[in-house]
Amino acid sequence: MKPQNVNGAPRTTAAQATNRSNTMSKPQQLRDQAFVAQRILVTGATGYVGSLVVASLLRDTAAQIICLTRQPNDRESLLAPIVEEWEAQAQGCWSDAVDSRVQQMELPDDLADLPDLASALVGVDEIIHCAGCVDYHDMPKLQAVNVEFTAHLLVLARRLELTRFVYVSTAYASGYQPFSTAEAALPEPVLDPTHYTRTKREAERLVAASGVPFVVLRPSILIGTAETGRYSGKRYGLYQQWMGLERLACDRYHPEFHTVAPELPLNLLHQDAFCAAFKLAYHWLPDGAYMNMVSAPETSPSMRVLWDMWFELTRPQTVYYYGSFDDVPFKDIPTRQRAYLTFARVNLEIASHHWQFNTGWLDQLRSKGLLFRDATTPTVRTCQDRFVASSPQIRSYLLRFAAERETTPRYVDVVPETAPLPQLAAL
Ligand SMILES: NC(=O)c1ccc[n+]([C@@H]2O[C@H](COP(=O)([O-])OP(=O)(O)OC[C@H]3O[C@@H](n4cnc5c(N)ncnc54)[C@H](OP(=O)(O)O)[C@@H]3O)[C@@H](O)[C@H]2O)c1
Structure with missing residues (x-):
């Protein structure tokens, strides 16, 4: 009997999928020189992925980080998860020097007013967009946060003449496809499991069409660290x-x-593997790259x-x-x-x-020293x-x-x- 996917459609074998996606995507190479930014605007820093990203940026770059947050987040609630993660990653104590690299700026009540922040953000050369809604059942919120927020942020990005916009998407943005997810723009799927995957895919497309140099990162389902199981996220996945x-x-x-x-195989991604991959992806992925951040299906x-x-x-x-x-x-x-x-x-x-995923970037980043613990x-x-x-x-x-x-x-x-x-x- 032929393998079936959840929709009852015949499933392609791994070999077929690899052949198909290999013919679809042209190989890209890592940068010759590491990417560097001076001032980075981060959204979603009060959340799980955003706090991992900010802690990693503080550890691995010298940049100033401006966190765009909404009420009622004060500096204490912004910093608490970042400090915890930074101390765990850097294995040292948070210091005034590190603290001074983090600024906080409030989001406007109406996200359509985001581009008006441009004058206050002169000098920002990169945006890392980690804010998102993962509530599968709240369609208006998924649309407002994942799609519309991204669209407004891209208008701001164009005003700032950024060198790069990094979008944190998801490995599941492809929806149900009968082939392996290429590290490229996504075609329309047979079906979406949820509006979440659809809105994430829509946001990826907005980013790609914006004219701003971009990188899309697609982590699978985050879980605690491989060594100790320490998990800093909400009860998702x-x-x-x-x-x-x-x-x-x-x-x-x-x-x-x-x-x-x-x-x-269920694709899960340890949060320390995410941070390790983020560090190298941040520095070495070329503009226009889409990276699937996933564990090996064999394990x-x-x-x-x-x-x-x-x-x-x-x-x-x-x-x-x-x-x-x-x-x-x-x-x-x-x-x-x-x-x-x-x-x-x-x-x-x-x-x-x-679910099957191409992992060309992870493979290339291993040549830059990536140590990645598969789940x-x-x-x-x-x-x-x-x-x-x-x-x-x-x-x-x-x-x-x-x-x-x-x-x-x-x-x-x-x-x-x-x-x-x-x-x-x-x-
Ligand atoms: N967690 C995972 O396993 C996983 C895996 C793959 C991809 N991702 C992606 O990573 C992103 C963040 O996920 P997460 O796990 O970090 O979720 P999270 O912990 O719930 O964080 C969500 C972040 O988005 C912000 N946000 C939500 N709605 C907003 C709005 N209307 N206006 C402004 N900010 C808003 C939140 O701000 P407040 O603190 O103010 O609510 C928070 O900072 C999502 O886009 C998701 O697609 C997550």
Whole structure:
């Protein structure tokens, strides 16, 4: 049987995909000389990715950083995650000298007024746009933040005569495609998993069409560091899944558990791998580059492996694994598991697609000394362990149900019954 993607369309093999994308993108080379900016304007610095980016810029460049923030962020709330990350990355104490390199500027209430900031920002030679909305379900906000904010920022960028605009997109901006995501402008997909991916793709196109020299970075799903699992982000992606389980599946011992468990590699990116790749990408990517920041599929655990890891901990007696949501007998499963599956549905559906990514830039940056830790089952386990250790609900579950957890779970792959053959008489 041919492999299928989530839409039921036949999936291309890795070899076909590589051939296709190789013919589509012309090879670009790294810069001969490292890119340098003096004054960098950063959006989204109060968020997860933005704070990683600012900490890295403070460590790896000598530039002044101006953070565009909105109310009610004061200097303290802006700096707190940056200081934490900088100290972790630089392994030293935050100093007045570093502090003086960070300025804060307030965003106008109406983002359409952003270009009016040009006179106050004379001398800024680069913008790194990390602000974004990742709320899959809030379409107006996705459009306003991911698309319109980007459009207004690009008008400002043109007024400032920048040397570069860096846009933090996502590896999933391609939507569901039957081939590997090229490191190039994206074609329209067969389907988008969410409006999030559509708006990120739209923003990439605005950036490319702006006339401003640009670089697009496309990280996959960020998780904690490979070594210790330290995670500074909100509960998005895998953490959202673990949070859902913490809330809905740790109330009591569930002897049976029903879930959807695709066996395709799920691309996760350790936050220290993101920072390592960002450092070199920042200095060496040429204008017009789109970089997929992803882990190797060969080492990436599948959702099925992540579930196995979870059930090693919670230890139901029987786990029922389904290939897709259509196969789950929703009426017959416990209410909380039904609620969980409803909550996690989008993420599980995204994990059911065979995402493939070209990684030409990562490969080239290795020649510049990039040390990049791909996500693997053991490194993701480190992140899960850290999450569990930080969760009073899960720790309490583990203690309360220690006796029940003596069991060795039985795993059942539920194969859907095939549709009955039509009666001969009806033909
Ligand atoms: N986290 C990931 O795994 C991941 C992976 C790939 C790509 N990305 C991309 O990285 C970007 C940031 O994600 P994140 O994880 O850092 O999210 P986050 O922690 O929620 O941060 C979002 C940032 O955007 C700012 N922002 C949101 N709406 C805004 C608005 N209307 N006006 C001004 N600023 C606004 C937030 O400011 P406030 O603090 O004021 O809310 C915050 O600084 C997104 O564009 C996302 O697509 C994230």
